[in-house]
Amino acid sequence: MHWQTRRFRIDLDRPRVMGIVNVTPDSFSDGGQHAEAAGAIAHCKRLVDEGADILDIGGESTRPGAAVLDDEEEWRRIAPVIQAALSLGVPLSVDTCKPEVMRRALEAGVDIVNDVQALCRPGALEILAAHDSAGVCLMHMRGEPSTMQGLTDYADVVAEVAQFLGERAARLREAGIAAERIVLDPGYGFAKQSEQNLQLLREQERLLALGYPLLVGWSRKKTLGDVTGKPVNQRMPASIAAALLAVSRGARILRVHDVAATVDALKVWHAGDGPGALFADNSGIKNSGGRSQ
Numbered sequence: 001m002h003w004q005t006r007r008f009r010i011d012l013d014r015p016r017v018m019g020i021v022n023v024t025p026d027s028f029s030d031g032g033q034h035a036e037a038a039g040a041i042a043h044c045k046r047l048v049d050e051g052a053d054i055l056d057i058g059g060e061s062t063r064p065g066a067a068v069l070d071d072e073e074e075w076r077r078i079a080p081v082i083q084a085a086l087s088l089g090v091p092l093s094v095d096t097c098k099p100e101v102m103r104r105a106l107e108a109g110v111d112i113v114n115d116v117q118a119l120c121r122p123g124a125l126e127i128l129a130a131h132d133s134a135g136v137c138l139m140h141m142r143g144e145p146s147t148m149q150g151l152t153d154y155a156d157v158v159a160e161v162a163q164f165l166g167e168r169a170a171r172l173r174e175a176g177i178a179a180e181r182i183v184l185d186p187g188y189g190f191a192k193q194s195e196q197n198l199q200l201l202r203e204q205e206r207l208l209a210l211g212y213p214l215l216v217g218w219s220r221k222k223t224l225g226d227v228t229g230k231p232v233n234q235r236m237p238a239s240i241a242a243a244l245l246a247v248s249r250g251a252r253i254l255r256v257h258d259v260a261a262t263v264d265a266l267k268v269w270h271a272g273d274g275p276g277a278l279f280a281d282n283s284g285i286k287n288s289g290g291r292s293q
């Protein structure tokens, strides 16, 4: 199993860590920590040193109540960070739902588009279809960040998330996007109550049955606070536990804030899982394009 992206073919035989870089003043857990380009670029380097396999760079928070940006402002925040991070030797993902930002990021050389709205905005799918190799992460949500937590009525949350993701992946395939470029994400915390998020984790194999690699974003999310009673700045152990549960049930990419801790946890999980399993580098990610690096 692998994920084909613009410059890199990512081997998913072992789970991969996607480090989060929020170039925002208002993200739910780290808003303002890397809001300026220089700080965000230093953060990218730190995450790669800590063992991140992929960097996910975003300029607009998706938390309810966060500022909604226009294309120009979102791009202004992330452009210098993307430019600098392109030389770090790991695949770069852009976390955006705006077609124009996707277009500019792909033109700049990013490897992956991570869209919490699953390329539903007009023009988004066409931009990915016009590209010959960029990877894409399709995430499930309902509505917009400002309305999503009022949209949590499901007869069977797992069935509905699976149906949505399956349909979106099929639309991409029809548009000519190869299956090996696509990964799916249930969208933990997006239009879901805590019990629904936990049910999606318990029944993750129903999402895997769609046949695509699964990316999960449990890191520091509110459900972990509901389970542990801990505020957002004390949810790292809970995040690691959720991440390990997810990979032991077949998830392949972990989108996390705490890269070093997650990498260590995965090393132990992996070492206990079979012989010859120790790893200390990001081997298995091959530069596949030979294009701009």
Ligand code: HH2
Pocket (backbone or CB within 6 Å): 020, 022, 024, 026, 027, 028, 029, 058, 060, 061, 062, 063, 095, 114, 115, 116, 137, 139, 185, 187, 188, 215, 216, 217, 218, 255
């Ligand atoms: N979660 C967030 C943002 N983007 N993308 C994917 N694929 N999956 C997720 O679970 C996901 C995501 C929210 O986390 P964060 O980026 O830390 O917060 P904010 O949106 O407030 O910047």
